[in-house]
Amino acid sequence: MDKVQYLDWNNSTEILNKAYEAGLFVLIIGPKGTGKTSLVRDFAKNKNLNLESVNFSLRTRESHLIGTKTLTDGNVSFDEGILIKSMREGEMLYLDEINSAEADVLLRLDEALDDRRQIALKESTGEVIKAKENWFVVSTINPLTHSGTKELPPQLLSRFPVRIRLEYPPENIELEIVKKHVSEIYESDIIQAIKLANTLRQAAAVEELFYSPSLRETIAFGKLLEKGVTAKDAANYVFGNVYTQWGNIEYQKVSDIITSMFGN
Ligand SMILES: Nc1ncnc2c1ncn2[C@@H]1O[C@H](COP(=O)(O)OP(=O)(O)O)[C@@H](O)[C@H]1O
Ligand SMILES: [Mg+2]
Helix, strand or coil: CCCCCCCCCCCHHHHHHHHHHHCCCEEEECCCCCCHHHHHHHHHHHCCCCEEEEECCCCCCHHHHHEEEEEECCEEEEEECHHHHHHHCCCEEEEECHHHCCHHHHHHHHHHHCCCCEEECCCCCCCEEECCCCCEEEEEECCCCCCCCCCCCHHHHCCCCEEEECCCCCHHHHHHHHHHHCCHHHHHHHHHHHHHHHHHHHHHHCCCCCCCCCHHHHHHHHHHHHCCCCHHHHHHHHHHHHHHHHCHHHHHHHHHHHHHHHCC
């Protein structure tokens, strides 16, 4: 990730701070590309917290979190996973897209996250690992409309009693964010691109389109302009062409919007 400073436009840092001080775990919910990961990294950096992260997918195994037995020179040892490491020594654990994990993995997490904040290493010596006192866990979930996401079991949800919503920002704020990533001389084109992105987001929200562009796209658009690509071309490469995945009719709908906004 680049070293761009995070713009805390909805005061999420303040509530993260309060939750941290109160020893409450936090869930951040919002669509992809709305700055969830950036927010967490920025918070950890500013507080100087040692951050361990897991990016969950269907392929994330228990062993990833807990650890695996390894054999070296005839000796069996246990290679501790990220969860165990973070409980022992890490101060902050980031569980990204936790609702794409399989149920058995979530069950194991639940054991560590309950009020005792401890877990039995049944795959090794049976030792009970107790988390450091200031252990802080933040997780993110995508709304259920995202493919591959499942509903988080209520008991696991309840381990994260502080919930932060992160949506697409208002247009003027999105412009400020994009300007943090690219030079501002392209302001009027970027404003148009943000309008386009919001039109597509609204169409996706009512299921008129299959895909909703994020801040990643509006930033990428600005970066292409910086490299000398015209606004119209950049709009096609970043916003338009992806819809071909759902066929020509879907693509044509978006292509027409792009033409009306950026000319022929
Ligand atoms: N508030 C913000 N300030 C600065 N950059 C941001 C902000 N929100 C999003 N971004 C940028 O948008 C992109 C997507 O953000 P990311 O944190 O990866 O989103 P998510 O984790 O929600 O998918 C990144 O390049 C990030 O730097
Ligand atoms: Mg992320």
